[in-house]
Structures are given as structure tokens and as C-alpha cells.
Amino acid sequence: MTSVMDKKLCDMLIKDKVITSDELTSAITEQEKTKGCLGRVLIDLGFTSEWEMSSALSKQLNVPFITLAHYDIDQGVLKTIPPEIARKYKIVPVDKAGDSLTIALSDPSNIYLLDELRLLTKSQINPVISFESDIMEAINRFYPPVSGSNGEGSRFDEMLKEITDTDVANVKDELANESLAFMDAEEENKDSDDGEVNAAPVIQLVNLIVSEALKMGASDIHIEPYEKVIRLRYRIDGVLQEMTSPPKKFQNAIVSRIKIISELDISERRLPQDGRFRIKFNNRPIDFRVSTCPVVNGEKVVIRILDSAGLMLNLADLGFDPRDMEKLESAIRKPWGMALITGPTGSGKSTTLYSALSTINDPRKNICTCEDPVEYNLKGINQVPAKPDIGLTFAAALKSFLRQDPDIIMVGEIRDLETGGIAIKAALTGHLVLSTLHTNDAPSTIQRMDNMGIERFLITAALNLVEAQRLVRRICKNCRGEYKPDPELVQSLGITEENPVFYKGSGCEVCRGSGNKGRVGLYEIMELSDNLRNSVMDGMATNKLKRQAIQEGMTTLRAAGLRKVLQGATNVEEVLGATIADED
Numbered sequence: 001m002t003s004v005m006d007k008k009l010c011d012m013l014i015k016d017k018v019i020t021s022d023e024l025t026s027a028i029t030e031q032e033k034t035k036g037c038l039g040r041v042l043i044d045l046g047f048t049s050e051w052e053m054s055s056a057l058s059k060q061l062n063v064p065f066i067t068l069a070h071y072d073i074d075q076g077v078l079k080t081i082p083p084e085i086a087r088k089y090k091i092v093p094v095d096k097a098g099d100s101l102t103i104a105l106s107d108p109s110n111i112y113l114l115d116e117l118r119l120l121t122k123s124q125i126n127p128v129i130s131f132e133s134d135i136m137e138a139i140n141r142f143y144p145p146v147s148g149s150n151g152e153g154s155r156f157d158e159m160l161k162e163i164t165d166t167d168v169a170n171v172k173d174e175l176a177n178e179s180l181a182f183m184d185a186e187e188e189n190k191d192s193d194d195g196e197v198n199a200a201p202v203i204q205l206v207n208l209i210v211s212e213a214l215k216m217g218a219s220d221i222h223i224e225p226y227e228k229v230i231r232l233r234y235r236i237d238g239v240l241q242e243m244t245s246p247p248k249k250f251q252n253a254i255v256s257r258i259k260i261i262s263e264l265d266i267s268e269r270r271l272p273q274d275g276r277f278r279i280k281f282n283n284r285p286i287d288f289r290v291s292t293c294p295v296v297n298g299e300k301v302v303i304r305i306l307d308s309a310g311l312m313l314n315l316a317d318l319g320f321d322p323r324d325m326e327k328l329e330s331a332i333r334k335p336w337g338m339a340l341i342t343g344p345t346g347s348g349k350s351t352t353l354y355s356a357l358s359t360i361n362d363p364r365k366n367i368c369t370c371e372d373p374v375e376y377n378l379k380g381i382n383q384v385p386a387k388p389d390i391g392l393t394f395a396a397a398l399k400s401f402l403r404q405d406p407d408i409i410m411v412g413e414i415r416d417l418e419t420g421g422i423a424i425k426a427a428l429t430g431h432l433v434l435s436t437l438h439t440n441d442a443p444s445t446i447q448r449m450d451n452m453g454i455e456r457f458l459i460t461a462a463l464n465l466v467e468a469q470r471l472v473r474r475i476c477k478n479c480r481g482e483y484k485p486d487p488e489l490v491q492s493l494g495i496t497e498e499n500p501v502f503y504k505g506s507g508c509e510v511c512r513g514s515g516n517k518g519r520v521g522l523y524e525i526m527e528l529s530d531n532l533r534n535s536v537m538d539g540m541a542t543n544k545l546k547r548q549a550i551q552e553g554m555t556t557l558r559a560a561g562l563r564k565v566l567q568g569a570t571n572v573e574e575v576l577g578a579t580i581a582d583e584d
Helices: 004-015 021-034 038-044 050-061 083-089 111-121 132-142 155-163 168-177 201-215 248-261 322-332 349-360 394-401 417-428 444-452 456-462 487-493 530-537 542-551 557-566 572-578
Strands: 091-097 100-105 124-129 220-225 230-236 239-242 273-281 284-295 298-306 337-342 367-371 382-385 408-411 432-437 463-475 480-483 502-505 516-527
Touching: 004 021, 021 038, 083 091, 083 132, 091 132, 100 111, 100 132, 111 124, 132 239, 201 220, 201 230, 201 248, 201 273, 201 298, 220 248, 230 248, 248 273, 248 284, 248 298, 322 337, 322 349, 322 463, 322 516, 337 349, 337 417, 349 367, 349 408, 349 432, 349 463, 367 394, 394 408, 394 417, 408 417, 417 432, 417 444, 417 456, 432 444, 444 456, 444 542, 456 463, 456 530, 463 502, 463 557, 463 572, 487 557, 487 572, 516 557, 516 572, 530 542, 557 572
Parallel strands: 100 124, 337 432, 337 463, 367 382, 367 408, 408 432
Antiparallel strands: 091 100, 220 230, 220 298, 230 239, 273 284, 284 298, 463 516, 480 502
């Protein structure tokens, strides 16, 4: 049965030519079957979009619309609504002033829900409209992880409850006397004692923080001290998500525990420190890279998870277009010259480099790498960790490699003229050189190297190929469905195909309500042809160089993103957030 409110909303959508009468009839028929919300049915059937529905609701009910994507909500406000209520009704408390509570929800016409919230919070409820997808992402950012499917509460929350009342002094004593359960490099092949139980609550808490991150597929763990709380965040599929906060009184003990297992100086709190540790998880060794940094309220800790099990060492698995794949393979199989991988931090450059090395790894070739740090150990490759504090820089390692009879050299990053100059020299004297560079796209690599002081005639003589890349979130396969994005977004992406089909995840337990699971790469490959080399020598500007490369067949990052959208691998918003429009 369609409510009066729904009828008014539908009349408005028909009047504004957002939907047709026939589409409304189909939606009402579907609603009678599913007993769902009519607005949600219209969106699921692709007759309208979240943007159009939210805009219509905002006009009809005279309720403000907000975007939660970059909204920072105070912890005190979040506590006004229990996590289970927020998830059940898909709502997020946004602000509180006196006895007035502002709550974001996708359908503020639900007066019964508003009444329940008023009784629950003992506050006046001010509703604001937001996309349902934005609300679910905000819930996953600000609230604890979803409880297990067996009905039990979160292990993380249970652990916090157990240790909240533990005496901090006793914890510190236990911390100092506890034998480490973490692996040393020499113990990699030893069987771990799964029955051993660590007595100290903080040790159990740190172990839990690490194990939960591994289970969720996180790439980084952030532990950040603030005046009254510790903020714990996991980076999952490239996006930081806030988890349950450990008790503030355990701050120093948690940091000390991490320093001990990373072999860092626990007495030094004024300077940044870097370390590593290794554990066994599900019978496989996993490396962790630790960085501590002094901040106003203590020390911030960031732990990078280096799980070789998740490392794809086959270029074919990275999602390259077949034509681009052919260009890249051709460049890395040449006996000499240079191939560069470019992109910002976290764009997957290391994975591409390791995959390229694995592809060309051959017992008949001497392969040497210098990395800062060595993230993954590759069999049959001589890997050197850079140590600038003792003089082992990229440049120093490269000089040494040239006396080691190498066939292939990989240097972690070209950062300065000295490193770039030696790498160019190696590429010009019969060696294949692979490296990375921080640039916005492939054509701007030339300008970046020029700014370092490398002569253009050397660049054109040595450089064979530049590959730029970005990572965007992949649509969750479990909850993927068709949707209709805002026409303005589609237009800004430059989609000209007639009647394209777009997909988006609706949110489920597999993707923790985000609609995305995993990531997919966008790649831009510029192969230096004779014409491009001549243009570089003539000092052609980057934008003109890019246009010429496109004319010669280069697929830009935006165009690669467009392909992934039309293939149903990612959505419009992800591509727009990771790439810029190509000039006409």
C-alpha cells in the first residue's frame, strides 16, 4: 500500500520528468512484492538515482541535504546512537546542540522512526537528508566493525571490555617481563606454539589489533593519540576506516609493546623511528613495517602490512588492457634501456614493479634491486635495503651494482640528479633499468626528470616506456547491481556511449556496507616512439606531449577509468575522484 507521502513524492518526480507514469506503476508492483520502500525500489530498478531522489525529498519536506563523505563527527555525538541502531535504520548522528540532535538519514518522511529516535535519545530530532550509500560508508567509518554472523558480539569490543578496568601499572610490569610471541627472521620455518596465551592484556590487545586488520584485508594500521582518546583506523581498499578506540590509559603501553616487537628504542619518544616485525598468521609469515612519529599528545604509530600472499606476481592479473600489456612486456624484456612506473604513494607501483621482475626473472640473468625498504623477498633476486643513515643511498647502491655484473637493475625510486644520472648511465651501457617516480601522469615524467637536471638528450636515449597508474575501489561482487548515476557526473566523465549500463554495490556483510571490495588498477602507458623522442628534444610542453601521445594510441588514466566503469568493475564516482579530465 503506497502512503500519502510516497504518492506526493512520486507526483513531484513525475512532474519534474524524473520518472514516467509507467515506471511508477512498475515500481509500485515491485514494492507490493518486496514490501520495501517505494523510493528504494525506484532507485534499485534504475528509474531514478540517489541524487534525484534525495533532491526531491529535500524539496518536498523542506529538509536540508548534506554529503557525509568528508564529514568529521565528534565521538560524543556518535555515542548518542548505538551502533546496532545506526546500522539497522541506516542513520548517522551528525551534530548535537543542547537538547537538539541532528541525524542524517535517506528518508526523513519516516515519522515513526523519528519518534522512536526522539524517545531513545531524549532529544529533539532535526533530520537531514543524505545518500544511503554515504550513510553506510559513514557508519563503517565511525562505528565498530559488524558483529559476527553467529550473533556473537565483536571480539574487539569484548576484549576492550575485559581490559578497561585493568590496572595500568600491572600492565607495564607484565609488558616488560613477557616473552615475545612474534617471529624473528631466523624463526620463519619454526612451528609456532598456537596454544601459548599471552597474559598481559595490552599484549593481547596489540595482537588483536593486528589480527583484526589482517582478517579485514587492511594494508595499514594507524594508531593516533589525541587529548582524551586514541584513534584506531585501518586502511581498507585505500580508504581509512575508524575502528573501536582502545582505552586512553593504555596509550604508552600499546606504543611500547609495538616498539619492543619492532626492536625500537622504547625510551626514545622525541624522534621518529622505523622498524619491522614478523608474525605467523594462518601458517604463513607476514611482515610489518612500523613507523613512529612524535605528535602533540604522544607518538603516532603507522604499521604497513606486507602480506606476500596478497601480492600478485603475474602482470596478467593486474588488469592491464591487452594492448597496454603488450607494450609493457615488450619494454621489460628489452636487453637495455629504462622503464619507469609513476604515480602517488599507495597507487600500487611496488606491486607492478615486483610483478614485472617476477615476469622477467631468469636464472641466466643477474638481477639486483635497491629498495627503501625491501617490502617482499623474491626468490633468485639480489635485494639490497637502502640505509641512508650509514651512506647506503640509492645512488651508492647503483654504483655498487655496476661492479656486480648485472643484467637487470631495479631502484626503488629516482629522487635526485645523482640517482637519476647513474640510472640513465646504466640504461645506456647495456643494462635494463626499472624504477619509480612520483608524477601525476606519464607525459609529465619528462618534465620531472628535466627539473632534476637530467639532460633531455639522455632521457630520450635511455627511456623506453613510462607507465602511470592509480587504484580505485572495485565494486563488491556480492551486492553489485545496476544504478543510475547523476547525469552531470556521467557527462563529466565523457561517456558518449548510448544507453550505457552502470553498476554500484548496495552494501552487504562481505563489503561491510561500503559496496566496494578490493581494488582495480587504472593504467596509462606512454611508449617513446621516434616522433615523441624528437618532440622531447625540441622541448615540447607536457600538455602538447600528452596530446601527441594520445594521437599515437596512448590510453589516458581517465579513459582507462571509463573502460573499467563500462565493464562494471568500478563506478563513476571512484574514477572521477582518482583522475582528471583530458584536455580536448
